[in-house]
Each structure stands twice: as structure tokens, then as C-alpha cells.
Amino acid sequence: MSTTTVARSTAYKRIATEEAFATPEMIKLYREVLAKKSIDDIGFNSMWGFYSGSPSERAQSIIEKLQWLDERRIADMDASGIDIHILSLTSPGAHVFDNATGTALARSANDILADAVARHPDRFAGMVAIAPQDPKAAAEEIERGVRKLGFNGVMINSHVHGEDLDDQKYWDIFAAAEALDTPVYIHPNTPSDRMIRPFLESGLDGAIYGFGVEVGLHVLKLMVAGVFDRFPQLKLVIGHMGEALPYWLFRLDYMYKATLNSKRYASWKPNKLLPSDYMKRNVWITCSGMPWGPAITFAQQVLGADRVMYAMDYPYQFQLSEVELCDNIPMSAQDKKKFFQTNAEQVFNLR
Numbered sequence: 001m002s003t004t005t006v007a008r009s010t011a012y013k014r015i016a017t018e019e020a021f022a023t024p025e026m027i028k029l030y031r032e033v034l035a036k037k038s039i040d041d042i043g044f045n046s047m048w049g050f051y052s053g054s055p056s057e058r059a060q061s062i063i064e065k066l067q068w069l070d071e072r073r074i075a076d077m078d079a080s081g082i083d084i085h086i087l088s089l090t091s092p093g094a095h096v097f098d099n100a101t102g103t104a105l106a107r108s109a110n111d112i113l114a115d116a117v118a119r120h121p122d123r124f125a126g127m128v129a130i131a132p133q134d135p136k137a138a139a140e141e142i143e144r145g146v147r148k149l150g151f152n153g154v155m156i157n158s159h160v161h162g163e164d165l166d167d168q169k170y171w172d173i174f175a176a177a178e179a180l181d182t183p184v185y186i187h188p189n190t191p192s193d194r195m196i197r198p199f200l201e202s203g204l205d206g207a208i209y210g211f212g213v214e215v216g217l218h219v220l221k222l223m224v225a226g227v228f229d230r231f232p233q234l235k236l237v238i239g240h241m242g243e244a245l246p247y248w249l250f251r252l253d254y255m256y257k258a259t260l261n262s263k264r265y266a267s268w269k270p271n272k273l274l275p276s277d278y279m280k281r282n283v284w285i286t287c288s289g290m291p292w293g294p295a296i297t298f299a300q301q302v303l304g305a306d307r308v309m310y311a312m313d314y315p316y317q318f319q320l321s322e323v324e325l326c327d328n329i330p331m332s333a334q335d336k337k338k339f340f341q342t343n344a345e346q347v348f349n350l351r
């Protein structure tokens, strides 16, 4: 880990768009259900069994920093050259619980986050946490979060008890987000029980690879199911350089057309646009965990400089001098300001 601090830039604000927090209540609940082994979800037990129980410095530091919504977090932001954290409840948030527990946890986390943003309005913004397992309550919480609490997006920690949001029973969530013109950020979860076994066998279920595959698949399922035709104004944000999807665009388009024309799957209804069109109309990506010039330059080239944003992934990938990797990418001054500041201001409707 680098130890060199970085000053804030005078040329642009650095807005970090995928920055995690947890409430003490959520950590306590996680520890209780892990001790009782009452959550039947292999990925949850793998990920949170590690973070909440490991004596390693990494796990202990992350558990502590996740709960900082005060001057201690701001000191880390200052030391790493970050102006604003757009905060979201860490994965899997409220997804793993029953409807009532999940909905109550999301609401209380939102109240705590709204208080923190009110105390530090120049440094924090927030996304609404929801329990998507109860889509109607989730849609109501999105409205409360945006209208009453002043949040700037919705965080969805991907699959919900093994189901993805391509199932129409979840589409009230997209309807609410579209109506409020607020973006939906799909953040990784560990792969569901249906998907996780080969990843887990090799220790690849987490952020190293399983996360990216899980969200990339989720986004493609939304496309195939017609979410972006039903909700053409929906704004979706995904991290980790678009979970590899930008690199796949050519083949996605080619094979989408070939598969559709061959009538191979009766379940496929023709979409209005191609996968690459939706990626350039409905999807924005962030470089969370991937402050890597070649990938960022490539994504700007194929998606457009208006669609690629900065994120650090605090505290999971917190390095003091990390932003310098992005500062030093060859890019016009105008595009760099879009990357660090103005794209996020527009997508998240920051004041």
C-alpha cells in the first residue's frame, strides 16, 4: 500500500462514485446470522465470514473504515486527494435478509447516511439502499430516498436470493428510478449459489473475478429481457471498468444478431437496439478498483468520454496515491475533468 499523500486538484474535483459504508447495526446483524448459520447463501458466508471474522489486517481495517461516516473518513479522503465520496451501503447490503428485516435495515441505513451527508454536504453524497426482495417497498424507499433524503442514486447489490432483476417482478424498482431520473448502480455480489461453485473451488468468487462476471451477466440479462426498451430513460451505472463488457461489444452485437435471426431461443423477443447501443445510451461505467490507463482509454474510445467516471472503491482498494494513476493517463484536460468531475455531477444530479 502506498503511503504518499496526494493533494486535491485545482483543475477538477475528484468525485469518487463507488465508496462503501456499513452501519454498526448491519455489521451486528451479519455477525449474528453468520454465528447462527441462518443465511442460506454460500457467497454471503464466504465473503462476510472472512471480513467479519478474519484476524487479518485487511479484514479488520475494512470493517472499521466501512463504519466511518465522520472526520476519520474525510481525513482519508484528504490524504488521497478525493473531494467527494458518493456513498453506498456495502454489498450485499440488505439483500440477504427476509423482506421485513431487509426493508427495515435499508431504511435505517438510509437515515444514518442522510444524517452524515447533512453534516458534510460538501464532501458526501449518497445512494439509496433498498431491499429489492420486496420490490414495492423498495420502490417506495427509492422515492423517499431521492425526494425526502436528497440522495443521488440507487444502489443494488446485484442478485437477490439468487435471482436477477431481469425478472419482471422487480421492475417497479426500475420504474421508480426512471421516473425520478436517478441512476441505478449495480454493484457486485458474490455469485449466487447457482453460479458460485466453480469460482469458490479456486478461490475466485470475490472481487478478483467472480464479482465482475456476476454483474456483467446480470447487465446482459437485463438487456435481453428488454429492460432498456421498457425504460428507455433508465440510467444504469456499473463499476470495475464496466465489468469487462466494453471489451466484449463487438462480439455481443454480432452474436446477438446471429442468435436472434436463428430463432434459437423462443424466450428471446427482439430488442429495439443492439447491446452496444444500450451501453452507449443507458449505461455509464466507473473505474472502481481499476485505475488503469489502457482500460480507461479503451472504454472512453468505445463508449465515449461522457460515460466513464472515477471511483476508488474505498475502503476495499484504498491507496493514498491511487488517483495519481488516473491523473497521469494521457487524456485532454476537458476529458479529464469529465472523468473526475462533470460526468458524475450530471449522472448523479449532484448540486
Ligand code: CA
Pocket: 018, 020, 187, 288, 313, 316
Ligand atoms: Ca465496491
